[in-house]
Amino acid sequence: MPAYLDCNASAPLDPRVARALTEALGWVGNPSAAHAGGQHLSFRVDEAAARVARVVGRDPDELVFTSGATEANNLVIRGLAEGRRGETRRHIVTSAIEHRSVSAPLAALAARGFEIDRVPPGRDGRVSIDAMVDRVRPDTLLVSLHAAHPVTGVLQDVDALAEELADADVLLHVDAAQAYGKALDPLRAPIDLLTVSAHKIHGPVGVGGLFASPRARSLLAPQLLGGHQQGGLRAGTVGVALAHAFGVAASLAESEHAAREAATRELRRRALEALAPLAPIPLVDPAHQQAHVLYLALPGVEGASAVAALADLAWVATGSACESGAARPSPVLRY
Numbered sequence: 001m002p003a004y005l006d007c008n009a010s011a012p013l014d015p016r017v018a019r020a021l022t023e024a025l026g027w028v029g030n031p032s033a034a035h036a037g038g039q040h041l042s043f044r045v046d047e048a049a050a051r052v053a054r055v056v057g058r059d060p061d062e063l064v065f066t067s068g069a070t071e072a073n074n075l076v077i078r079g080l081a082e083g084r085r086g087e088t089r090r091h092i093v094t095s096a097i098e099h100r101s102v103s104a105p106l107a108a109l110a111a112r113g114f115e116i117d118r119v120p121p122g123r124d125g126r127v128s129i130d131a132m133v134d135r136v137r138p139d140t141l142l143v144s145l146h147a148a149h150p151v152t153g154v155l156q157d158v159d160a161l162a163e164e165l166a167d168a169d170v171l172l173h174v175d176a177a178q179a180y181g182k183a184l185d186p187l188r189a190p191i192d193l194l195t196v197s198a199h200k201i202h203g204p205v206g207v208g209g210l211f212a213s214p215r216a217r218s219l220l221a222p223q224l225l226g227g228h229q230q231g232g233l234r235a236g237t238v239g240v241a242l243a244h245a246f247g248v249a250a251s252l253a254e255s256e257h258a259a260r261e262a263a264t265r266e267l268r269r270r271a272l273e274a275l276a277p278l279a280p281i282p283l284v285d286p287a288h289q290q291a292h293v294l295y296l297a298l299p300g301v302e303g304a305s306a307v308a309a310l311a312d313l314a315w316v317a318t319g320s321a322c323e324s325g326a327a328r329p330s331p332v333l334r335y
Helices: 015-024 036-054 069-082 100-110 129-135 158-164 240-255 257-278 303-309
Strands: 063-066 091-095 115-119 140-146 171-175 193-197 208-212
Touching: 015 240, 036 063, 036 240, 063 069, 063 240, 069 100, 069 140, 069 171, 069 193, 069 208, 091 100, 091 129, 100 115, 100 140, 115 129, 129 140, 129 158, 140 158, 158 171, 240 257
Parallel strands: 091 115, 091 140, 140 171, 171 193
Antiparallel strands: 063 208, 193 208
C-alpha cells in the first residue's frame, strides 16, 4: 500500500474518531425535538461545539455547523452580500490566491457589481498586511484572507491583520480550513468570521463550521432556508454523528498538537534528505510554512512523471484537490 501524503486534500480518518463516529451513528432522534431523546442529542451537539471552539478560544455559541469549509465560506461571502449591509457596502478586499470556495463566490459578486480588490502575494507567498489594510475604504464590506495556503503551506499573518482592523468598521473573514488544529495561536485573534473543517485534522468528510461573532452574525443572511436551526443561520437537522466526530478530532488535534508538529518536522527532514540527489529548490521560506507541507521544485523533473514514478510508493499531488480536472495550474503558481 503506498504511503498517503496528500493530507492537505484530506487527512486519513483517525481510528479513534472513526470509533466515535460509528457509535454516534447509532444514536436515535432529532436534536431539535423537544422530548428527552432530542434534548440528549442537542446536548451532544453542544458538547461537540464546545470541543471545536476550545481549539481557537471561541464561544461555542458562535459556531454554526456546516457541511464543510466550502459551505461556510459561501455563507460568509454570499450571506454578507445579501444581508442589509451588502446594500450599501459593495467593496471587498481579499488576496489573489484564495481557495476557490472564496474566489468563486467573490467572482459571482463581481458579476453583480461588487468591486473586488485582490492583493497579490510576495515572492515568499505571503500577502502584505499593510497592503490589505490600505485597500480598506468606507464602503468596504469585508476583508477576507486565508490562514494557510492549501498548496504552499504558507501561513499568513492573520493575527496582525485582526489587530490592524480591530477599530475599523469592517468585518474580517479568515478561511482557516488548512490551519485549524495546526496553527493554534494566530487563530485566537479577534476574527469576526472564521471557517474551519474536520477532514483536514483526521476528522470525517462532510462537516465543518463557521464561527461568527455576534456583530457578524447579525449581518449574515442565511443561505439555506426551511427551519430555525442554529440560530436561523443554517436550516436543516444538524448531523449529530458528524458533529460529535468533529469534536473528538478537534480535541485530539489540540491535545496532540506538539507531538504532531514534531513528527511532521521529522518527516519533512527525512523527505528532504531522500530528495537531496534531485537538488530540490524550496519555493517558500520554511519559517513561514506549515511543518507538514513541502512546496518545492525538482529541476528537470516533470510533475506528472514524478507522480507516476512514485505511484507504488506514495500518493502525492502536483496541485490542490480543488483544482482537479482544471486544465490550468493552481493560481498560486503564477506568483
